[in-house]
Amino acid sequence: MALKRSSFTRIGLPLVAGAIFPLGLAPFDLWPFTLLSICLLFLTLNPSKSFFAVGWLYGSGLFLSGASWIYVSINVYGSAPVPLALFLTLCFCLGLALLHGTQALVFRHFGAQTPFWAPVSFAALWGLFEWSRSWLLTGFPWLYAGYTAIDSPLRGWVPLVGVFGTGFLITGLAASIGSLVKTQGALGARWATAGFLLLWAMGPLLAHKEWTTPVGGTVAVAVYQPNIPLERKWDRRYFFPILDQYAEKTAELYGDHDIVLWPESALPAYQDRLGDYLTEQSLLATAGNATLITGVPIREQGNRYNSIVALGQGEGVHHKQKLVPFGEYVPLESFLRGLIEFFDLPMSNFIPGPSVTPRLTAGAVAIAPFICYEIVYPAFVLAGAREAGLIVTVSNDSWFGESIGPLQHLQMAQYRAIETGKPVIRGTNNGVSAIIDHRGRPIATSAQFREEVISSNVQPHTGETPLIHTSPWLMWVFGALFLQGLFLRRRGNRAHPD
Numbered sequence: 296m297a298l299k300r301s302s303f304t305r306i307g308l309p310l311v312a313g314a315i316f317p318l319g320l321a322p323f324d325l326w327p328f329t330l331l332s333i334c335l336l337f338l339t340l341n342p343s344k345s346f347f348a349v350g351w352l353y354g355s356g357l358f359l360s361g362a363s364w365i366y367v368s369i370n371v372y373g374s375a376p377v378p379l380a381l382f383l384t385l386c387f388c389l390g391l392a393l394l395h396g397t398q399a400l401v402f403r404h405f406g407a408q409t410p411f412w413a414p415v416s417f418a419a420l421w422g423l424f425e426w427s428r429s430w431l432l433t434g435f436p437w438l439y440a441g442y443t444a445i446d447s448p449l450r451g452w453v454p455l456v457g458v459f460g461t462g463f464l465i466t467g468l469a470a471s472i473g474s475l476v477k478t479q480g481a482l483g484a485r486w487a488t489a490g491f492l493l494l495w496a497m498g499p500l501l502a503h504k505e506w507t508t509p510v511g512g513t514v515a516v517a518v519y520q521p522n523i524p525l526e527r528k529w530d531r532r533y534f535f536p537i538l539d540q541y542a543e544k545t546a547e548l549y550g551d552h553d554i555v556l557w558p559e560s561a562l563p564a565y566q567d568r569l570g571d572y573l574t575e576q577s578l579l580a581t582a583g584n585a586t587l588i589t590g591v592p593i594r595e596q597g598n599r600y601n602s603i604v605a606l607g608q609g610e611g612v613h614h615k616q617k618l619v620p621f622g623e624y625v626p627l628e629s630f631l632r633g634l635i636e637f638f639d640l641p642m643s644n645f646i647p648g649p650s651v652t653p654r655l656t657a658g659a660v661a662i663a664p665f666i667c668y669e670i671v672y673p674a675f676v677l678a679g680a681r682e683a684g685l686i687v688t689v690s691n692d693s694w695f696g697e698s699i700g701p702l703q704h705l706q707m708a709q710y711r712a713i714e715t716g717k718p719v720i721r722g723t724n725n726g727v728s729a730i731i732d733h734r735g736r737p738i739a740t741s742a743q744f745r746e747e748v749i750s751s752n753v754q755p756h757t758g759e760t761p762l763i764h765t766s767p768w769l770m771w772v773f774g775a776l777f778l779q780g781l782f783l784r785r786r787g788n789r790a791h792p793d
């Protein structure tokens with residue numbers, strides 16, 4: 296029995312701790328579970344165990360429970376056999392978990408170990424490693440601790456410190472509680488816990504502050520969610536029926552709305568094959584004094600882009616810059632293309648667009664457009680939304696079926712609204728489409744897997760949240776806090792040599 300308990304503590308506890316982390320995120324929204332998850336990890340890290348192994352097991356539990364929805368796209372839509380789909384999903388999740396293993400190892404050798412500084416050092420390192428996931432190997436900025444703040448007392452901190460800063464506050468409190476338990480209530484651990492609790496208590500007070508201001512009048516917005524099955528989307532037999540579906544469902548919207556939104560790659564062809572059709576839609580939108588914004592793939596000078604365009608009373612084109620590996624491009628293409636169907640998905644030969652600030656207009660309203668995956672990159676959205684009154688994001692989450700992936704994606708769009716202080720209009724193929732106000736609250740949402748139109752009036756906002764200015768400094772602050780802990784650790788080691 297003792298052996299079994301020991302095995303669970305060494306292997307099972309880190310896995311379970313990681314597995315409950317996503318319960319704090321959509322669609323569960325039980326933020327105390329993420330706090331508990333991180334606290335259990337901190338408690339499990341002790342010199343008698345391999346920090347790397349514990350961290351890797353924790354990360355494995357986290358990503359297997361929170362990101363294994365990629366299995367749906369590999370198996371169902373990539374037509375990979377079940378064993379291969381399971382293998383690729385495992386490789387993806389266990390590979391990402393290596394970052395948590397490395398994080399734990401760095402904390403073991405360089406993180407502070409005093410009752411006060413250990414939680415601070417742990418939280419600062421957590422923030423640095425989450426930030427690294429926003430760019431390392433093109434990035435996977437998913438499953439951040441800070442996203443739990445949207446339903447917690449920390450919500451008011453979001454416009455000031457963003458997802459990485461709120462993640463620091465969540466992780467710091469969890470580690471401080473763990474330090475209290477480890478040290479049996481040492482004074483330093485009590486001070487650390489009290490400090491983080493004080494910062495948490497400020498959240499509800501900050502939540503009442505308006506950081507951006509309304510500009511102009513309200514804008515009437517309609518989002519058309521077509522709910523077209525992926526197996527039909529690229530079947531040439533359905534090409535004209537799909538065009539007719541969009542035209543018929545949208546015709547009645549132009550006269551009553553300022554903006555009509557279609558989803559990512561709404562039409563199953565490149566823009567140059569849709570010239571007459573798009574011209575007709577543009578004229579209809581103009582006649583109704585409306586702007587049609589749609590995702591459409593574009594070919595230019597031999598290059599292929601996943602793009603979004605504004606027609607009618609609007610103008611502008613944005614080529615997607617943050618591409619999804621395998622979904623929109625194939626890494627090591629010369630080796631992988633053609634091996635299995637998953638490496639040859641439709642529209643998987645795009646290249647990134649130019650590194651310019653994305654911008655569209657709809658009448659007099661400046662719009663920051665983002666395509667699918669782009670909305671989950673905090674710094675990218677923050678820069679793009681700076682001069683905009685509205686944010687528009689289009690997506691096709693059909694690839695992830697009935698998993699939790701699309702609901703996590705929606706939550707991140709809500710979070711971008713709070714970070715920027717700008718409303719977000721989200722159009723998807725099969726849900727969840729949403730119209731979100733500048734505080735991240737859904738005004739209107741669609742059901743999943745249903746053809747539907749949602750509409751509402753939206754108030755554009757101008758100005759900047761403090762995060763615009765604090766964001767570039769956050770990583771320096773995390774680094775300084777970690778280095779301070781390292782300095783104190785080394786000074787303590789010199790004062791008390793083994």
